[in-house]
Amino acid sequence: MFAYIVRRMLHMLLVVFVISLIIFFSIRLTGDPVSVMFSTGEASKEAIEAVRANLGLDKPLPVQYAIFIKGLLTFDFGESFRSGMPVTTLIMERAWATLSLALGGIVVAILIAFPVGILSAVKRGSGVDFFGRIFSLVGISFPNFWLGIMLILVFAVYLQWLPASGFDSFQHLILPSITLGMILSGILARLVRSSMLEVLNQQYISTAKSKGISEWSVIMKHGFRNALLPTVTFLGLQFGSLLGGTVIVEQVFSWPGIGTLIIDAINQRDYPVIQGGVIFLAIIMVVVNLLVDLSYTLIDPRIKTGKEA
Amino acid sequence: MKKLKLRTVSLLMVLVMFLAACSGGGSEQGQGNTKKNESNPVTDRGNEIVIGVTAEPQNWDPIDTFLLDWSTVANSVFEGLMERTLDLELKPGLAESYEYLDDTTLEFKLREGIEFHNGEPFNAEAVKFSFDRLLGEEGQKGPQYSNYTSIDSVEVIDDFTVQFKLNTPDPVLLTKLAGYGAVIVPPKYVQEEGDENFNNNPVGTGPFKMTEYKRDQTIVLEKNENYWQEGLPKLDKVTFKVVPEASTRLAELQTGKIDIMKRVEVAQADSVKDSGFLELKEVGTPTVYALRFDTAKAPVDDVRVRQAINYAIDKTAILEEIMGGYGMPISTFQSELSFGNNPDLEPYPYDPEKAKQLLKEAGVAEGTALDVYIPGDDGNFKEIAQAVAFYLEEAGLKMNINSVDQTTLISDLIPNAEAGHMYRMGWGGWTLDFDNTAYLMYHEGEQWNPSFKDEKVEELLAAQRNTVDQDEREAIFKELTEVLYELAPEVNLYQAVDLYAVNNRVKNFQPPHEDRLRLEEVTVE
Numbered sequence: 001m002f003a004y005i006v007r008r009m010l011h012m013l014l015v016v017f018v019i020s021l022i023i024f025f026s027i028r029l030t031g032d033p034v035s036v037m038f039s040t041g042e043a044s045k046e047a048i049e050a051v052r053a054n055l056g057l058d059k060p061l062p063v064q065y066a067i068f069i070k071g072l073l074t075f076d077f078g079e080s081f082r083s084g085m086p087v088t089t090l091i092m093e094r095a096w097a098t099l100s101l102a103l104g105g106i107v108v109a110i111l112i113a114f115p116v117g118i119l120s121a122v123k124r125g126s127g128v129d130f131f132g133r134i135f136s137l138v139g140i141s142f143p144n145f146w147l148g149i150m151l152i153l154v155f156a157v158y159l160q161w162l163p164a165s166g167f168d169s170f171q172h173l174i175l176p177s178i179t180l181g182m183i184l185s186g187i188l189a190r191l192v193r194s195s196m197l198e199v200l201n202q203q204y205i206s207t208a209k210s211k212g213i214s215e216w217s218v219i220m221k222h223g224f225r226n227a228l229l230p231t232v233t234f235l236g237l238q239f240g241s242l243l244g245g246t247v248i249v250e251q252v253f254s255w256p257g258i259g260t261l262i263i264d265a266i267n268q269r270d271y272p273v274i275q276g277g278v279i280f281l282a283i284i285m286v287v288v289n290l291l292v293d294l295s296y297t298l299i300d301p302r303i304k305t306g307k308e309a
Numbered sequence: 310m311k312k313l314k315l316r317t318v319s320l321l322m323v324l325v326m327f328l329a330a331c332s333g334g335g336s337e338q339g340q341g342n343t344k345k346n347e348s349n350p351v352t353d354r355g356n357e358i359v360i361g362v363t364a365e366p367q368n369w370d371p372i373d374t375f376l377l378d379w380s381t382v383a384n385s386v387f388e389g390l391m392e393r394t395l396d397l398e399l400k401p402g403l404a405e406s407y408e409y410l411d412d413t414t415l416e417f418k419l420r421e422g423i424e425f426h427n428g429e430p431f432n433a434e435a436v437k438f439s440f441d442r443l444l445g446e447e448g449q450k451g452p453q454y455s456n457y458t459s460i461d462s463v464e465v466i467d468d469f470t471v472q473f474k475l476n477t478p479d480p481v482l483l484t485k486l487a488g489y490g491a492v493i494v495p496p497k498y499v500q501e502e503g504d505e506n507f508n509n510n511p512v513g514t515g516p517f518k519m520t521e522y523k524r525d526q527t528i529v530l531e532k533n534e535n536y537w538q539e540g541l542p543k544l545d546k547v548t549f550k551v552v553p554e555a556s557t558r559l560a561e562l563q564t565g566k567i568d569i570m571k572r573v574e575v576a577q578a579d580s581v582k583d584s585g586f587l588e589l590k591e592v593g594t595p596t597v598y599a600l601r602f603d604t605a606k607a608p609v610d611d612v613r614v615r616q617a618i619n620y621a622i623d624k625t626a627i628l629e630e631i632m633g634g635y636g637m638p639i640s641t642f643q644s645e646l647s648f649g650n651n652p653d654l655e656p657y658p659y660d661p662e663k664a665k666q667l668l669k670e671a672g673v674a675e676g677t678a679l680d681v682y683i684p685g686d687d688g689n690f691k692e693i694a695q696a697v698a699f700y701l702e703e704a705g706l707k708m709n710i711n712s713v714d715q716t717t718l719i720s721d722l723i724p725n726a727e728a729g730h731m732y733r734m735g736w737g738g739w740t741l742d743f744d745n746t747a748y749l750m751y752h753e754g755e756q757w758n759p760s761f762k763d764e765k766v767e768e769l770l771a772a773q774r775n776t777v778d779q780d781e782r783e784a785i786f787k788e789l790t791e792v793l794y795e796l797a798p799e800v801n802l803y804q805a806v807d808l809y810a811v812n813n814r815v816k817n818f819q820p821p822h823e824d825r826l827r828l829e830e831v832t833v834e
Contacts, residue, residue: 035720035756037375037452045756047455054450083367083524084508093524152560164560165552167526254552256525267716 005290012286019282020072023275024065033057033081033269055081068275077276082268087276090261097167098257101180101249102242104173106235108181109188116185117192121200122219132189139186148179148252165254176253180246184238191234195227202226228299236292240285244277347585350565351814356833357546358815360826361558361567365528365551369511369519370504371492372443375452377737377824380489381571382528382549384825385542386426387492387513390417390436391483395819395827397646397741399483403431403493403514407483412777413461413475415482421469423537425495426518433465438496440473447504453490480777484740516542516829525551530828542829559810562587568815568833571824573808575633575689581810590809592820593637595644595741598690599799600681600697601734601750605760608673609730615797617667618731619657621704622697626659628803631692636803641790642736642750644804646822648779649743649786654794656801664704678707680729682722684715690733693802719757726759734799739823743786744773751798761798 034052052058056067071078077087120132155175156164166172199205200223208218247259258277265273366379371387392402401407404417423431440463448454459479464472475482485491498512511519516538517530528549532542550567552558555574562570563584573581573589581589602609602618609615628636637645640654679701683694691712698708711729713722722728734757738746748770749755753762766789773785809820814834821827 030714030717030721032720032724035724036716038756045754047452047458048756050449050454051452080367084370084373084505085367090524149554149556152557157560157563160564164564164566165554165557166550252554252557254526254550254554254557256523260525260553269716269720 005294008286008290008293012283012290015286016072016279016282020069020275020279021065023278024068025061027266027269027271027274028061031269033271036267036269037081072279077279078272080265080273081270082265082273087272090273091258091276091280094256094258094261097255098243098246098259100173101176101246101255101257102239104177105180105184105242105246106239108177109184109238110235112181112185113188113192117189118196118219118224120189120193121196124197129193132193136186136189136193139182139184139189141186142183144179144183145248145252147182148176148249151175151179152252165252167254167256172253176249176255179249179252180242184242188231188234192227192231195230196223199223199227225299229296232295232299233292236288236295240281240288243284244281345583345585349586349812349814350563351568351812352565354568354814354833356544357548358544358568358828358831358833359548359550359566360569360571361550361552361561362571363551363553363555363558365525365549367524368508369522370451370508371489371494372448372453373451373508374489380823380825382519382530382826383489383492383511383513384515385517385530385547385828386511386515386519387494388515389487389492390419391487391491393484393487393825395821397822399487402487409777410472412478415473415475416466417471417473419469419471420537423514424535425498425514426512426533427495427498429495429497431493431514432468433471434468435493435496436471437463437465438499439493440491442494442499443490448490451490453488456485456488456490478775478777480774480779480782481740481742481744484742488739517547527551536829538829543832544828547828562810562812565812568812569818570810571807573810575635575808577810578633578635578808581808586813588811588813590811590818590820591635591806592809592822593644593646594805594807594822594824595646595738596735596805597639597642597644597738597801598733598735598803598805599642599801600731601799602731602797603726603728603760604798605726606730608671608677609679611671611673612796613667613671614673616657617664617671617673617704618701618706619797619800620660620667621664621706622700622800623659624656624800624802627693627696631689631696632803635806635808637806639801639804641793642734642799642801643738643743643746647738647741647743647746649747649783649790651787651790653787654790657797661700661703668705673706675705676707677705678709679731680709680711682711682713682718682728682732684718684733685712686715687733694733697800724756724759731800735805737823741823743789744782747786747789747793748774751793763792763796765792766796 034048034055034057037051038048056064068078075088079086080090083090116132116135120129123129152164152175155162162174163172205218205222208222209215244259244262246257247263249255250257250260258281262274262277265277362378362381364378365382366374366376368374369379369383371383388402390402390404391399393399403420403423405420407415407417410416419431419433419436425431440460442448443454443457444460459475459477459482461474461476464474466472492513495512499507509522514537516533516536518533519528520531521527521529530547532545536542550561552561555572555577558570559573559577559580561567578589581587602615604610624638628634628638638656640656641651643650645652681694683690694710698710701708718728718732723732736746750758751761751763751766752758752770753767769785769789769792773782776782807820811818816832816834817830
């Protein structure tokens with residue numbers, strides 16, 4: 001087990017290195033941070049060159065890359081061109097907002113999708129199943145900015161039950177979580193339904209039923225637990241991408257998350273922030289993946305990690 | 310039977326969901342002009358207001374910024390020797406008076422008895438420190454420095470007298486001294502607490518002091534009790550809330566969570582007007598939009614073709630139909646607020662026959678294709694581009710619209726002359742003097758001028774820089790605008806109008822032309 005984790009950590013280093021190469025060079029393909037800086041002001045060509053030199057952008061690319069890697073080894077991503085703040089500080093300021101929104105979305109998705117998916121599978125072909133499948137389809141098809149704005153209109157403007165935007169209290173978390181969770185629950189409910197169906201057709205289910213165990217006990221203990229495996233994989237991967245990929249929801253609800261930080265940085269070509277943000281997300285993604293793999297052993301004791309598997 | 314019932318129920322629920330969604334969208338549009346009879350949702354906010362803004366600058370140090378979002382807040386925190394009023398008049402601010410001793414020496418008498426928010430005194434030393442910082446190593450790293458290179462040094466004559474020594478006459482200097490980079494900062498505070506602290510905790514002499522700053526969320530300003538102008542400011546507290554999405558910002562306004570909304574979109578104007586407790590305020594800005602030509606590329610290297618395209622487009626119709634009338638026509642690449650604007654020039658009229666005739670004279674074949682580059686994040690401009698494509702088709706030209714990332718367009722494609730035959734250009738011109746805009750747009754070799762060159766234009770550009778006599782400069786600009794009008798280096802589309810929505814509990818709020826909110830006179834009911 002320990003050796004397995006160490007090996008995975010080494011993989012992670014490789015992943016981060018490759019990503020550092022890709023991100024460093026790809027963001028330099030188009031655009032120029034210094035021109036952007038002046039695009040709403042007025043500046044002569046000389047002034048632009050001077051600022052470029054001050055930011056170290058006049059150095060050859062390999063030298064700039066070396067500086068970046070050197071900082072990376074000590075988790076120092078440099079300072080934002082725009083705010084002058086250390087990138088690490090900027091990321092940490094937003095980590096909590098991002099984490100709570102991703103968790104909120106996952107929780108809402110689970111609360112909706114598990115009952116819907118399980119009921120659909122158990123009552124396959126019934127009205128419940130029909131409704132469940134329509135629900136998933138609608139969930140998948142909703143554009144999330146539209147859903148977000150509709151929720152604001154209904155719950156913030158008309159009913160005035162919840163705040164429309166901001167990041168201050170638990171109430172503020174509800175609408176963005178529902179927006180994110182609804183979209184996610186569409187796919188998740190389908191996944192739960194199909195894995196449940198697969199499991200429920202197994203012979204051991206019939207055996208359990210014939211032993212006289214109550215129906216729901218069979219479904220939950222024998223059925224659901226076994227159907228959980230693909231679901232956990234899916235949720236793990238989704239959680240990773242939710243950390244950086246909630247930009248639209250963040251935008252609608254004025255949520256100060258890492259996704260918005262990176263998008264703003266891309267628009268400004270704020271290289272240190274883009275590099276730091278992407279590397280940070282990559283690390284999270286790899287760690288989440290590892291945790292997902294480890295969780296398999298908890299759900300299904302037959303799965304072993306390491307060489308003996 | 311049971312199955313059938315369930316199916317009906319679920320179908321009904323889906324139907325209800327869709328209906329709810331539809332009616333939600335519909336009622337936002339508003340019908341007609343009758344004000345709704347709604348009660349004001351703000352009842353218990355006291356002597357405070359909340360302002361919903363689109364973004365914040367991330368950095369409050371005046372020498373590190375160039376963003377309008379900075380000035381929206383920081384204009385209440387910092388002050389310069391000169392100030393520009395809401396009506397765009399220049400007058401002494403922290404200075405009591407000024408005098409040009411000669412073409413390159415400008416002397417300021419300072420107001421006495423003013424303190425920074427931290428208690429430091431404002432005096433000649435503080436002025437010298439602020440400009441040494443702006444013009445020195447620290448300032449040269451930032452985007453403000455380049456506006457102030459005509460200043461050679463600032464000298465302290467006595468505690469409340471300073472002299473600016475210039476290395477060249479600068480006709481726009483007084484305006485620039487009312488600009489972002491020229492505000493006066495507290496020397497001891499900046500030196501002792503360091504630069505990073507100053508980025509996040511700005512201290513100035515303004516009517517409000519910043520007491521809280523949560524990045525990308527909220528900024529809180531509180532009344533400066535020791536403000537040098539008697540009886541001001543009138544509010545106790547102003548909170549800025551960052552809400553990037555326009556429809557969310559409007560929701561916050563409708564529910565009374567904010568009192569003033571910046572950047573109301575054209576499509577939202579009617580629902581603000583319909584509301585019983587909101588007021589829509591519009592104000593002309595210095596920002597202008599044009600489709601610029603790459604004058605090095607055939608066929609738009611021919612002035613007749615450029616004029617033809619100008620005649621072919623009905624700009625009035627575009628303004629009315631797409632911009633809802635919120636915009637003003639322009640004849641050259643500057644707003645009516647700009648010094649150097651020529652009110653005698655009428656924009657090119659819509660004359661499709663003349664356009665066809667000019668294209669024929671220039672020998673442009675029917676169906677010739679032009680590439681047009683526009684930024685992908687501007688919804689209104691996409692519609693404008695489609696309208697332009699329609700008009701050009703009428704004139705016998707084909708237009709390919711390329712929608713690209715705004716940053717790539719402005720910082721890469723345009724400077725490298727890779728933005729097709731025409732591209733969208735928006736320009737602010739904060740000095741409100743045609744000098745800056747004209748120089749950077751038409752002087753050969755400038756960053757955003759990859760191809761235009763004309764000897765007469767160069768001559769006039771140089772001439773207006775060599776004098777501080779404003780009458781003479783006005784005459785030169787008159788000639789310059791006429792020359793540019795004939796050369797038609799762009800299709801000038803419109804001057805932007807800013808829309809603000811204000812809760813009617815807020816009184817004495819006048820929207821600024823250039824995003825620099827002034828709040829000291831604002832009161833609440």
